Amino acid sequence: MYMNSEKPKYLGFGLGLRTEHYGDILGDDPGSAAAIDWFEIISENYMVPGGRPLYMLDQIKERYPLVMHGVSLSIGSTAPLNMDYLKELQKLEKRVQPKWLSDHICWTGVHGKNMHDLLPVPYTEEALEHMAGRISQVQDFLGRSIALENASTYVTFKSDAMTEWEFVGELAARTGCMLLCDINNIYVSSFNHGFDPVTYLEAMPKQAVVQFHLAGHTNNGTHIIDTHDHPVVDEVWELYGKAVQLFGEVSTMIERDDNIPPLKDVVVEMERARTMSKDILGANV
């Protein structure tokens, strides 16, 4: 168990590493890249035998602190933990030496299949106990505490016996895992399920929160889909401001996975987060 592991150091403001930006990041003229404090990599993109992906990663690792973010741990699945996956993850971790590793509070498949999606879990005692046991197993295997992110959800279950924020808080309390608070995902789920996103944020255990994600989404009127293909919307910026008030300095990054703009444009969003954080925390000091 990693109940009392030390909270990782604050990294500042970063971006999700995307291949489209390699040239700007590693070019001779630092340009926009100079403002970036750290990068988050998608672990699976580098869980390959070798070649250019790992070659580029090694170069970026020389210049920036990195954190690893996975999408296939499937911590909520009732299928057995995929030990092959964990071994590959550990191998990458040894190479990257990330400041921390994260994945999602979700499941991705059962019966040996992978849906390649972050599927919702019911907020039940059974799911909580099941997931807490698996988080502990993973943390024991890796020898370190992992961070888990709240996923955007589009459905909830009749069997839900608690709120999402109660479920997430309890997971952290039982396992000592850290939390990656995705501000956009909280907003998306609050819109889809009709809860107050600030209530969610206020319920998060401050000591456990190590990272914020900010991203854009697609609003279909009756529901919002977490598409990461647009800039961050005003409502999410507003919620981010509230999060900064509540949690203080938390390593923050912009996630963009589709319609990926030039690096300088994503850096503008990242700098907006930095300025907001500075203004809010400066005013509170």
Add this chain to the structure above:
Amino acid sequence: MKLADLQDMFQRGLMSGDQEGAGQPAILDEVNTSDKEQKDVLFGVYQNAYVLRLIEFLQGDYDLLETYLGDEGFDEMARAYIAVHPSTSHNARWFGTGLPDFLKNTAPWSGLPQLAELAAFDKALLDSFDAADALHFTPEDMAGVTDFPGLVLHSHPACFRLDLKTNAAAIREALQEEHEPPALEMLEEPQKWLFYRSADMQSMYRQLGYEEAMVWDEMVKGVNFAGLCEILAHYSNEEEAPMQAAGYLQNWMAADLLMKA
């Protein structure tokens, strides 16, 4: 309901989204109603994402095949592939690896043999791109060789060979250059292609002559230098065979195609 049963039901619902006449997924009975939207629409977000994401993986890996088949044709083919090859890997990178075989063995696509070969060409480029790293066999290594006849050479892990029976390479080239692709042509002799990775980590390919391909293939099987010379001697002058073999070796070494043992 037990968590395992709920996940089983949820996954069945996801995978039935593309099946005609599948009806309402049973999981909807376990899902809360929403004030704003029908729950089948909300569950449909997951259903649509499942298929579209997998199609996107295939589009990323086989973009020229998509150009060749057109959006509709590619979509139909991809959905058929997804139906029989649901992803079993934790990494999207490996989802499409079965596509060349699928196209070769599944009607109606098997009736167009250039499709499987176009896919195999792209798969070889992908496989070369992120194949394992290994030290190259260099002139310094060569200088240290004391037993030339017994020298066994090793292909770098990023090297792959492909024989094409159709003009898929010409079709591919036309697609790349945004020209009208030529009609299918069955070749009298298969074309021999070698895929490899350049020093700056890019996937490359070149066509081999019959003789070079034969020597390469024998080298990959573990035949030593003397054995390669013997094989060459059958096809050309016996006295020139060692020089020819040495020439191939030099070229392969210069192109980083060989791995240090």
